Amino acid sequence: MNTERITNRQVICDTLLKAAQKDRDIVVVCSDSRGSASLGPFAERYPEQFVEMGIAEQNLVTVSAGLASCGKKVFAASPASFLAARSYEQAKVDVAYSEVNVTLIGISGGVSYGALGMTHHSCQDIAAMAALPGMRVYFPSDRFQTAKLIDALLGDEKPAYVRVSRSATEDVYDEKTDFVLNRAGVLRKGRDAVIVACGEMVPYAAEAARLLEEQGIDAGVVDMYCLKPLDQETLLWHARNVRLLVTVEEHSVFGGLGSLVSQVICRENPMKVLQLALPDEHLVGGTNREIFHHYGLDGEGIARAVKAALI
Amino acid sequence: MDGLTKKAYELRRDIIEEVYRSGAGHVGGDLSVIDILTVLYYEVMNVSPENWRDGNRDRFLLSKGHCVDALYMVLGDRGFFDKQEAIETFSAFGSRFIGHPNTAVPGIEMNSGSLGHGLALGVGMALAARMDQKSYRTYVVLGDGEMAEGSNYEAMMAAAHYRLDNLCAVVDLNRLQISGPTGQVMDSSDLGEKFKSFGWNVIPVADGNHCGQLTEAFREAAAFRGRPSVLLACTVKGKGVSFMEDQKGWHHGVMSREQYETAVRELEVALA
Numbered sequence: 001m002n003t004e005r006i007t008n009r010q011v012i013c014d015t016l017l018k019a020a021q022k023d024r025d026i027v028v029v030c031s032d033s034r035g036s037a038s039l040g041p042f043a044e045r046y047p048e049q050f051v052e053m054g055i056a057e058q059n060l061v062t063v064s065a066g067l068a069s070c071g072k073k074v075f076a077a078s079p080a081s082f083l084a085a086r087s088y089e090q091a092k093v094d095v096a097y098s099e100v101n102v103t104l105i106g107i108s109g110g111v112s113y114g115a116l117g118m119t120h121h122s123c124q125d126i127a128a129m130a131a132l133p134g135m136r137v138y139f140p141s142d143r144f145q146t147a148k149l150i151d152a153l154l155g156d157e158k159p160a161y162v163r164v165s166r167s168a169t170e171d172v173y174d175e176k177t178d179f180v181l182n183r184a185g186v187l188r189k190g191r192d193a194v195i196v197a198c199g200e201m202v203p204y205a206a207e208a209a210r211l212l213e214e215q216g217i218d219a220g221v222v223d224m225y226c227l228k229p230l231d232q233e234t235l236l237w238h239a240r241n242v243r244l245l246v247t248v249e250e251h252s253v254f255g256g257l258g259s260l261v262s263q264v265i266c267r268e269n270p271m272k273v274l275q276l277a278l279p280d281e282h283l284v285g286g287t288n289r290e291i292f293h294h295y296g297l298d299g300e301g302i303a304r305a306v307k308a309a310l311i
Numbered sequence: 312m313d314g315l316t317k318k319a320y321e322l323r324r325d326i327i328e329e330v331y332r333s334g335a336g337h338v339g340g341d342l343s344v345i346d347i348l349t350v351l352y353y354e355v356m357n358v359s360p361e362n363w364r365d366g367n368r369d370r371f372l373l374s375k376g377h378c379v380d381a382l383y384m385v386l387g388d389r390g391f392f393d394k395q396e397a398i399e400t401f402s403a404f405g406s407r408f409i410g411h412p413n414t415a416v417p418g419i420e421m422n423s424g425s426l427g428h429g430l431a432l433g434v435g436m437a438l439a440a441r442m443d444q445k446s447y448r449t450y451v452v453l454g455d456g457e458m459a460e461g462s463n464y465e466a467m468m469a470a471a472h473y474r475l476d477n478l479c480a481v482v483d484l485n486r487l488q489i490s491g492p493t494g495q496v497m498d499s500s501d502l503g504e505k506f507k508s509f510g511w512n513v514i515p516v517a518d519g520n521h522c523g524q525l526t527e528a529f530r531e532a533a534a535f536r537g538r539p540s541v542l543l544a545c546t547v548k549g550k551g552v553s554f555m556e557d558q559k560g561w562h563h564g565v566m567s568r569e570q571y572e573t574a575v576r577e578l579e580v581a582l583a
Contacts, residue, residue: 048442053465054469058465062435062462063435064435065421065432065435066431066433066434066435066437067438068435069421069439070370070435071439071443090428090431090462093422093424094421094422094432098414098421099414
């Protein structure tokens with residue numbers, strides 16, 4: 001239980017603070033986003049390793065690329081809605097094409113901003129970023145996985161996009177859980193169905209599996225935080241053992257987890273894939289939890305959809 | 312003709328050879344920017360094939376990346392690679408000498424070509440120099456048509472905010488872009504006022520095809536402290552080839568055999 005409600009944003013800051021003690025080349029760049037990214041403590045502790053760009057996301061990304069080309073290990077954090085849309089060309093050309101050591105942190109992705117509405121939702125970032133050659137895409141679930149992912153990314157020099165949600169995510173792991181970069185997490189195995197999820201949907205998928213178990217349905221849960229490169233091996237192992245594959249994501253139905261999984265499944269192991277995602281429409285306003293519930297993206301909604309698809 | 316001017320004319324001849332053979336390139340802009348590149352690479356910047364991996368080398372970014380044809384000739388001539396290979400394979404299938412700067416070519420710092428990226432990359436490089444207490448300088452060459460890109464103004468603001476006096480921009484003011492005169496397409500005639508109002512040190516260069524004037528302006532920029540500098544270099548598009556000068560059609564025109572021979576003859580006369 002994440003009783004202290006620690007967000008993944010805070011965990012990223014803590015991880016970078018720890019790493020910066022020994023590494024003067026770690027640089028954090030923000031676009032008036034140090035508060036919303038929970039990176040204020042980093043800016044205070046290491047002002048010489050922090051760069052403020054003001055509300056200028058295109059500049060944020062290109063300046064980050066320039067810093068990285070001179071040996072800096074850059075973490076550029078901005079709301080996913082602006083980072084992955086307004087700065088898309090900068091991510092394409094200056095980060096992915098030039099293959100610089102920049103990790104783009106898309107904070108408050110998906111419908112995290114709730115009632116702030118469509119301008120602030122980011123439901124296409126995974127599709128967009130995954131289409132860029134050279135860009136890796138991650139959407140971690142809980143705080144333990146987030147910390148281990150950032151640690152792993154500090155260990156290489158390649159570009160990456162990491163989306164994190166705004167609110168605290170329920171724990172699904174603990175500190176001791178093994179983490180291997182680009183290997184999906186497996187919460188449980190199932191005989192009837194497997195639910196493949198990412199980000200904040202992972203705890204909901206686990207809840208759905210518990211609800212289904214009460215109804216006699218055995219559903220596995222796979223945490224595909226690594227959207228690109230997708231962990232095909234784990235995906236196919238689970239797919240081959242069940243009748244139904246379900247994907248759940250806080251993203252548009254186009255180009256996200258469901259699309260990326262289906263691409264592999266169509267080629268390697270054709271079977272029915274139930275895709276639970278945000279619809280291709282202007283979304284209803286409300287808190288993120290209300291929005292999830294409305295579109296069937298919570299434990300109850302997922303369980304209901306899985307059960308219906310299995311009949 | 313002094314040494315630098317002679318070098319710039321020799322490089323013009325190489326450019327004509329390169330673009331004629333390939334049937335590609337942006338010859339008008341190549342000929343307007345070549346003096347700026349020559350002065351930077353032969354007089355101003357501390358960068359060479361020998362120190363190319365040295366962290367304290369000066370950095371160069373061609374933000375108006377479509378004029379990479381000219382940059383290839385300068386880098387090849389400076390020994391970063393075999394110039395003849397660039398002349399023979401520019402824009403050919405599978406060649407690393409493609410139509411925009413890319414890091415597969417030694418001497419090119421970053422991939423560029425989409426306009427409005429170079430200045431912000433330069434801001435990042437200049438900030439890194441300050442963090443590492445290194446003395447290298449960063450130079451960025453932009454086109455005047457390119458100054459319509461909004462991202463330039465984000466970078467201008469940040470460069471002034473951080474007082475990056477180790478950053479020097481150059482605008483190749485040839486007053487023509489693909490659709491016509493820059494003043495008609497999107498007027499940037501008051502660029503000096505714009506840079507000034509953003510907090511930059513503005514250095515006008517009356518003849519941006521004059522190596523002596525450019526050398527002096529770069530010295531002035533290097534000596535200026537506390538703010539970034541920009542050279543507004545008034546150039547002539549197609550400079551050095553009479554029928555190309557000040558003609559928008561030569562933005563990326565392709566020469567006939569006769570035109571090629573005329574261009575080469577004119578440049579050889581100038582060199583003699």
